[in-house]
Amino acid sequence: MPDVPTEQFAQTLADPRLQLAIYSATQRLIDHRAAAVAVDRLPDYQALRTRANEIKRHTIEHLDYYLEQLESNVIAHGGKVIFCRTGDEVADFVLGLAKERNARLIVKSKSMTTEEIHFNDHLERHQLETVETDLGEYILQLAHQRPYHIVAPALHMTRYDVADLFTRTLGVDKEEVPENQTKIARATLREKFLHADIGVTGANFLIADSGAVVVVENEGNARLSSSAPKIHIAVAGIEKLIPRAQDLAVFLNLLGRSATGQPLTSYTSFLSGPRRTGEIDGPDEFYLVLLDNGRTKLLSDPEKRQSLYCIRCGACLNHCPVYRKIGGHNYPWVYSGPIGAIITPQFHGVAEDSWLPFASSLCGACAEVCPVKIEIPKLLLKLRSEVTEAQRIQGSGALERLTFWLFAWVMTHPRVYRMLASLGAKWAPVPPKVGPLKKWASTRELPRLAPKSFHQLWGERRGWP
Amino acid sequence: MTAREQILTGIRTALGRTGSASSLPAPLVAPLLRDPQLGRNLYIQVFAQNLEKLSGKVFVVPDGGAVPGALRELLRGKNAVASNAPFLKSCGVIGFEQVRSGFADREALRDSCASADIGITSADYALAETGTLVMLASPAEARLISLLPPVHVAVIPQSRILANLDELLATIPKPAEQTSSMVLITGPSRTADIEQILIRGVHGPGELYAVVVESL
Amino acid sequence: MPRASLFVTCVVDQLFPQVGLAAAEVLQRVGYEVDFPQAQTCCGQPAFNSGYPEEARKVAQHFLGVFRDSEYIVVPSGSCTSMIAHHFMDVFPEGSNERDEARRLGARVWEFSRFLLEVAGVEDVGARLERAVTYHDSCHALRELRVKDGPRRLLAKVRGLELREMDAAEQCCGFGGTFSVKFPDVSAAMAGTKIESIRKTGAETVVSVDSSCLMQLEGVIRRAGLPIRTMHLAEVLASR
Numbered sequence: 001m002p003d004v005p006t007e008q009f010a011q012t013l014a015d016p017r018l019q020l021a022i023y024s025a026t027q028r029l030i031d032h033r034a035a036a037v038a039v040d041r042l043p044d045y046q047a048l049r050t051r052a053n054e055i056k057r058h059t060i061e062h063l064d065y066y067l068e069q070l071e072s073n074v075i076a077h078g079g080k081v082i083f084c085r086t087g088d089e090v091a092d093f094v095l096g097l098a099k100e101r102n103a104r105l106i107v108k109s110k111s112m113t114t115e116e117i118h119f120n121d122h123l124e125r126h127q128l129e130t131v132e133t134d135l136g137e138y139i140l141q142l143a144h145q146r147p148y149h150i151v152a153p154a155l156h157m158t159r160y161d162v163a164d165l166f167t168r169t170l171g172v173d174k175e176e177v178p179e180n181q182t183k184i185a186r187a188t189l190r191e192k193f194l195h196a197d198i199g200v201t202g203a204n205f206l207i208a209d210s211g212a213v214v215v216v217e218n219e220g221n222a223r224l225s226s227s228a229p230k231i232h233i234a235v236a237g238i239e240k241l242i243p244r245a246q247d248l249a250v251f252l253n254l255l256g257r258s259a260t261g262q263p264l265t266s267y268t269s270f271l272s273g274p275r276r277t278g279e280i281d282g283p284d285e286f287y288l289v290l291l292d293n294g295r296t297k298l299l300s301d302p303e304k305r306q307s308l309y310c311i312r313c314g315a316c317l318n319h320c321p322v323y324r325k326i327g328g329h330n331y332p333w334v335y336s337g338p339i340g341a342i343i344t345p346q347f348h349g350v351a352e353d354s355w356l357p358f359a360s361s362l363c364g365a366c367a368e369v370c371p372v373k374i375e376i377p378k379l380l381l382k383l384r385s386e387v388t389e390a391q392r393i394q395g396s397g398a399l400e401r402l403t404f405w406l407f408a409w410v411m412t413h414p415r416v417y418r419m420l421a422s423l424g425a426k427w428a429p430v431p432p433k434v435g436p437l438k439k440w441a442s443t444r445e446l447p448r449l450a451p452k453s454f455h456q457l458w459g460e461r462r463g464w465p
Numbered sequence: 466m467t468a469r470e471q472i473l474t475g476i477r478t479a480l481g482r483t484g485s486a487s488s489l490p491a492p493l494v495a496p497l498l499r500d501p502q503l504g505r506n507l508y509i510q511v512f513a514q515n516l517e518k519l520s521g522k523v524f525v526v527p528d529g530g531a532v533p534g535a536l537r538e539l540l541r542g543k544n545a546v547a548s549n550a551p552f553l554k555s556c557g558v559i560g561f562e563q564v565r566s567g568f569a570d571r572e573a574l575r576d577s578c579a580s581a582d583i584g585i586t587s588a589d590y591a592l593a594e595t596g597t598l599v600m601l602a603s604p605a606e607a608r609l610i611s612l613l614p615p616v617h618v619a620v621i622p623q624s625r626i627l628a629n630l631d632e633l634l635a636t637i638p639k640p641a642e643q644t645s646s647m648v649l650i651t652g653p654s655r656t657a658d659i660e661q662i663l664i665r666g667v668h669g670p671g672e673l674y675a676v677v678v679e680s681l
Numbered sequence: 682m683p684r685a686s687l688f689v690t691c692v693v694d695q696l697f698p699q700v701g702l703a704a705a706e707v708l709q710r711v712g713y714e715v716d717f718p719q720a721q722t723c724c725g726q727p728a729f730n731s732g733y734p735e736e737a738r739k740v741a742q743h744f745l746g747v748f749r750d751s752e753y754i755v756v757p758s759g760s761c762t763s764m765i766a767h768h769f770m771d772v773f774p775e776g777s778n779e780r781d782e783a784r785r786l787g788a789r790v791w792e793f794s795r796f797l798l799e800v801a802g803v804e805d806v807g808a809r810l811e812r813a814v815t816y817h818d819s820c821h822a823l824r825e826l827r828v829k830d831g832p833r834r835l836l837a838k839v840r841g842l843e844l845r846e847m848d849a850a851e852q853c854c855g856f857g858g859t860f861s862v863k864f865p866d867v868s869a870a871m872a873g874t875k876i877e878s879i880r881k882t883g884a885e886t887v888v889s890v891d892s893s894c895l896m897q898l899e900g901v902i903r904r905a906g907l908p909i910r911t912m913h914l915a916e917v918l919a920s921r
Contacts, residue, residue: 004863023874048497058493063476065487067473067476085472136656153658207641218655219656224668227609246635253630264630280574280602299479305479321852358864359864361871362857363853365853405736408725408728411723411739411743414720436863443865443869445901447899448696455719
């Protein structure tokens with residue numbers, strides 16, 4: 001297939017340490033999730049999934065209504081709402097605010113949305129120090145790398161990688177014990193939290209009836225980012241909305257369990273606006289930045305808009321046999337795994353990385369574990385037909401098109417089918433090792449056409465002519 | 466057109482609608498809040514079990530007067546910051562010499578918390594099924610006391626224990642009406658970001674204690 | 682005598698005809714006259730999965746004609762059954778006669794093990810095979826047809842057979858049709874994980890309800906020179 005990053009795939013597949021890291025990390029998450037949603041622990045797991053899907057469907061299909069409700073409630077609680085069409089607009093807003101407030105230092109908690117728009121790069125170009133505070137993301141920031149997994153960003157790195165990194169970038173003595181590495185990060189980042197002018201977080205959920213953001217975490221860095229600095233900015237995609245605070249009963253019961261097997265993560269923050277009168281601490285200013293960046297494009301396709309239901313639990317990545325082999329960095333965008341495979345072509349167009357929807361055996365393990373019941377395999381199939389259609393219009397992929405046209409013709413002409421089969425069995429029982437079949441043949445022993453097909457054998461038994 | 470207008474118009478177009486949506490054509494079904502299956506008499510026990518599973522420690526004391534005794538060892542040789550929760554005062558927590566309390570100024574509070582060994586708070590609710598403490602920011606409870614010091618101690622009356630998140634949301638349908646911050650604390654701060662090894666006390670407290678007062 | 686029409690699938694027809702013969706044998710043994718409509722070819726899945734729904738539609742249309750009069754269509758393949766029962770509808774336009782026909786067809790098409798258990802109502806087909814085997818849950822059968830316990834119940838009644846579960850039973854073998862041709866390294870790596878799991882059981886044979894899975898595993902097993910055999914469930918049940 002054109003533009004498949006075969007070299008990179010091969011490198012990843014040939015690295016036994018990396019293969020083991022990916023496999024065992026995902027296996028842990030698989031096992032923990034299975035225990036947390038088992039029928040004796042969460043008897044109505046399937047009912048919750050169905051309800052979550054319904055709530056998301058309703059919300060997405062009335063997204064304008066709920067966005068307006070969200071906005072008016074944020075404002076009522078003393079916050080401000082900034083709508084941004086692109087990542088540039090987000091950066092412009094934050095830079096503008098930072099300039100107005102004389103801000104120099106920003107602390108950030110984990111947010112895939114900000115990765116999506118290269119937020120840190122934008123800000124660093126304008127000399128605004130932006131520090132990732134989630135341990136895994138902090139490590140990646142120091143290493144200038146992309147997250148490997150939605151929930152476990154530094155999955156691919158060892159303690160030795162971290163030791164080298166810390167020595168190189170922080171100037172500390174070599175420290176290879178993870179507990180001590182964590183202490184180093186804690187001490188360094190504690191200073192940043194206490195001196196930061198602005199805290200930026202993502203949001204797992206936006207609550208329309210409350211004007212609130214919900215941030216789910218285990219470390220405490222999101223709490224610190226949203227509580228220590230005087231300004232809190234939450235950046236979220238417009239699709240993160242759910243209608244009511246009470247709907248969190250459904251979503252929070254699904255999110256932690258699906259992601260890591262935790263019924264609730266260490267901290268779940270429900271934040272609505274700056275601190276109220278009488279509250280002793282908390283930010284003086286709160287801004288909710290709502291990002292489109294192409295989400296309205298996904299919204300316009302009734303069949304595929306369910307992609308927007310995603311709550312970023314990462315379960316589909318953990319269960320995907322393809323992700324578990326190629327890992328997160330072999331996907332073209334920040335969103336990897338099955339969810340990445342369906343949203344990347346929708347955001348970027350099917351002409352780019354056109355191989356991506358085909359990089360799946362359609363095993364369906366993802367759909368089985370998706371807490372909001374996104375029909376991932378169905379959407380992959382839909383995208384595949386969009387890729388071939390785009391190729392047809394463009395005039396590429398003619399050979400494959402012809403192959404399948406011939407396939408359909410042969411399969412609708414039974415006598416031709418039978419004749420070709422018996423010719424093949426006689427003259428070319430093993431498929432020729434040419435073109436795409438050459439690589440296929442390099443990895444396995446090829447099957448042989450049987451000397452007599454079932455048709456022939458059955459016919460002989462029945463005395464057919 | 467502003468970005469806001471463009472986005473909202475884009476949404477309406479994408480959904481195949483003309484005109485604005487000022488009301489919902491079809492309302493969403495009522496929230497799914499399951500009734501607690503757990504008997505009230507088991508709340509303390511189940512709460513303790515679940516918090517201890519997460520390496521938290523739970524002391525159950527018969528009445529408010531027994532609270533200082535439960536905390537004496539923990540506080541020995543340490544300095545602590547306590548919140549302004551009236552419950553802490555009535556349980557004699559403020560009486561300890563090494564406990565500073567009564568902060569109304571954000572900067573002073575933050576500096577104290579940054580150097581304190583222990584942060585002591587009450588909690589608005591606790592959730593038995595997950596071993597969770599629920600804290601609403603208020604004049605009585607600042608955010609950073611349960612966050613900056615490496616140890617967090619929460620003293621709560623057992624009457625504040627609810628079964629689970631569903632019961633919490635049935636009790637407080639709209640937390641935003643009461644506070645700018647409601648935090649559900651379920652165990653100590655933790656990470657598994659380095660080689661999937663579980664480490665506690667990354668940014669938030671690595672040790673969590675709950676003192677449950679049975680009579681209140 | 683009740684009658685069952687056999688759709689052997691193009692993979693079985695061309696590469697593993699013995700599976701078709703075994704399936705017919707077992708069906709006869711449990712009291713069904715086996716009908717084999719000669720004009721059958723393929724279910725169209727290769728085209729559908731490769732993003733050519735129009736080509737798949739043509740093949741599906743042909744299938745509808747061939748099996749129009751069949752009361753029961755038995756298929757020794759989970760993925761083909763799933764294509765027919767669940768995806769034929771996706772290739773015909775909304776509101777067309779063919780789409781309705783495809784919808785009704787779903788009720789008449791049966792994956793082989795489900796036919797035995799739910800239509801013929803038998804668990805013991807009188808089979809005997811003295812061997813240690815492990816069972817691979819083919820993805821479409823498992824997730825789209827809910828075939829999980831059924832084959833295990835059938836295997837439990839095979840005299841002399843020892844079933845050992847592998848830990849990766851539900852993991853994909855890596856075939857995925859054209860996936861294995863387009864991403865051969867990843868496909869082989871997926872098979873490798875599966876085969877390692879099979880080896881750990883010590884079983885000498887891996888059984889499945891899908892010949893394409895078995896073909897995929899066989900290819901990598903033979904390249905690795907391992908003494909593991911592959912057998913379709915029908916072949917196990919036909920053994921005496």
